Each structure stands twice: as structure tokens, then as C-alpha cells.
Amino acid sequence: MGNQYVEMGLSAPVNVTWEMTYRCNLSCIHCLSDSGSARAGELTTGECLQIIDDLSAMKVFQLNIGGGEPFIREDFMDLMDYAHEKGMVTCISTNGTFIDDKCADRLNHHLVYIQVSLDAASADQNDAIRGKGSFEKAVRALERLRERDIEVSINTVLTRLSFPELDQLVDLAASFGAKLRVSRFRPSGRGKESWAALNVTKEEMLTFSDWLARHIAVSTGDSFFSVSTEERRSLGMNMCGACKLTCCISPQGKVFPCAFLQDVEFYAGKLPEEAFASVWRNSPVFTSFRNLRVKSCEGCRRFSLCNGGCPAIAYHTQQQLNLPDPECLENLIKGKDDDADRGYFRFEC
């Protein structure tokens, strides 16, 4: 299953998702981190620099930075510069509201990639999810980044509201010379409360799978492999990379398998007090995750394309990691004639 060298165990992650703060100036209704105000124990500048040193020593290639809103940290640009001095790529996810000309100038660096969040191609629809005025500010940020030829993508969370706007989002991204990335909505953070109302229906997910097959240039951040078809097999990963190729650091320095599994039972360690190498190599949580198998999926004809799907979705919908992803293509097709059910899917193993 998977890549033999990955299964052997890598000495370090390829990238690390680092949520640098819980603070955010927006209140998106699906926020996976339930961001808003700062929380006690958020890492200081010195602690962040130590962690960057630690990750660099292990030769982590890339930081995927988010939050909250990372640019809200007063020291963020300095932290970003320091990561670049160490040779690390920074892929920064932002709502764009802080990207003025001065900020955009500083982002003009070959190790910087920016992802601006937009959840619709129109202000009305987008602002219903992300807050009034957020669309306009994101578009201004995209304009500034485009003027400087900075590598940028638009990130959209697939919901019932963004689903009808996908074609327009492709066009919008193209108008800025940007890539479109559609990422998966998961019931974590504020997403737990909005999941039932916002998650796509089975029919919509099936349509989306077909749409993805016809839009090879749209990326998914390796989040939709449970519905990926053969056309997309070579475009990205077809399995969960948590604890094998990636992991997550919270704003308080806590380490978890991924950004969607920050519940207390998945806590793996605390930086910078503990060495990241020790957490990566020895954490019982990580060891358990690496041995995770979705046995009920192993006989499925799609197993090599999906490997059981996303454990985080399995966990949040069924309270267990090692169960099939309820939104897998095989189960969606089998359950097509069942009553429409948005939110918690019925599935068959």
C-alpha cells in the first residue's frame, strides 16, 4: 500500500502545517480552527524561531502556514524571513486583508507561495461565508500579488454554497494568473456546527468528482482522493499523509497528526520544550497513526486510488479513525438511490 519508501518511515516530514495564531479578523462560518481571539499560551517570537531552527535541522522542506490569519502576528514577516534564510519554502494561507503594497513587496521572494481564501466568485456569496467586505479585500490582495508576479493560488472550501460557483472560480483564478485549489470541508472547529447545513449532498459530491476529472488544472491539496478518478491518479497523493509525510503544529506549539485532528486524544507533543525529532520519531500517537489500516476497504476495487480515504472525516463522522471515508466514490455510487442526506452519510462496507 502506498509508496515503499514512505512506508519505511521518513526521517522527517516533507512539510509541516503550522497554524501560527488563533487570532483572526474574520469569522468564517466553516473555520476549521474556530479562530477569532488569541488564546493563552500562543508561541512567542523566540519560541517560533526555536521551532524553525528545529525543523530546519531535520531538513523539513516546506512550511504550510495558516492560522487564524498569520499576517495578524506582528512578527510574522520576520518569522517568514527566518524560515527563508534556512532554505525552507513557505506556503502561506491568508484571507488577504493585510496584504497592502508594503506587505506585497516583502512577499516577492522565490521561496514564497501565497494562497488567498475565497469561497465564491461573487461578493454576495463569498461574504455570506467569510464576512462583509472580505471578497473585495481578497481581490485587492490578488491584484497586488499579480502585479509583482508572486506565485499565488485561490483556495476554496467545497460547500453547498461554493459548489455552484466552481466554473466561475476557475475563471476568476485565471484572471489573476492564479491556480484554483478546492479543498475539502471537514467537520472540525466551527465546521462541526455548520457541517450539516453546508456540506455538499451525495449528488453534488458525485458531480464534483466528475468535474474534477474534467478540470485537471484544478488542484485539491491532496484532500479529495476519496473521490478521485483515474484521470487524476498521477496528480497527487492517493492516501493520507499524516504522520508519514506531514503533521501539524498548533499556535500553542502542540503537535498533532494533521490540522483536522487537534482533539486531545491526538496530542503528540509540545514544542519547543520537546525536540521535534523526538515527537516525530517516538510519539505513540504517531506510531499508531502510521499503523492505521482501514481493513474494510482493502478488498475494494478503488483501494489503490483511495486507501480508505480521509481518517479525519471518518473520525468526526463516525468517532473512529479506521473506518471508511463516508464520502468515498464507491459508497456514493452505491448509495445513490438512498434518500438524500446532507451531513452524515449512510454508507455500506
Place this chain on the structure above:
Amino acid sequence: MENKELEATEKSLDVEENPNTEPLTILEEIYIEELAIDGICGVY
């Protein structure tokens, strides 16, 4: 020179340089495996 002759020549030279002719797996032909990725778990 034909390929087979070349291989035979190489082998005889190798024996002269290193009388221990046990195969060295580290020197066997290798294949690079590639893996396309896109964020790995797709948030940021």
C-alpha cells in the same frame, strides 16, 4: 566493441582490482520513484 565484450572486459578488470567478486548491491542499477504531491492533506 560489442556490449557483451565490453561487459566481459569490465568484469575481468573488476576481478583484477577486487578479487572478491561478491555482488555489491549498493552498486546495482537503481530506479527513482516519483510521487506527485499537492500540499499533502490540503488545507494550506
Place this chain on the structure above:
Amino acid sequence: MEFEKAYKLCQGVQVRNEKFGLLFYDYRGPRLYFVPSETLLPSSFFNGTESASALVASLVDANKWPRTQVEKRVAQIIMMLETKGLIHGQSIC
């Protein structure tokens, strides 16, 4: 591929040692490349300060491996990495 050249990473490419050999990361894909070269080429070789011939000489001296086999294998790996756009050769001044 030329043995008298040194080889450096192309822009956008990083490399590190792993127990199977080398792991390359090319952000331009993005793509990972798993090179099962064991201890043959250290990641430091791609700093571009040492020629391929010097590397071969040090491997032969340290391990008493047959020179022709070492040259063949080092050349194969370097050519594959060059073809994939991960490294480029440069003269050492």
C-alpha cells in the same frame, strides 16, 4: 554527464539523506523523488564543491569497491537526476 564537473541543485529543489538514500523535493511540481542510492551519494555532494570524479575516488578509497562499477553507478544516478531537472553540472574553478 561529466566526471570533472560538480553538480548543484536546480532552483526550487531541495534534497536530504534518508535511510534508503536521497529524497529530493521539487517545489515546481511539486514532486518527491525517492532515490535508493543508499550511502553512495551524500546530500552534501549537491553543494557543488566536489567533482564527481573526486566523489568516485573517495568511494573507491574508503570501500575498496571496483572503480568501473562505482563510476557506472554514480554516472547513472547523476544522469537520471539531470534528466529530471533536479541538478545541473558546473565547472569547479
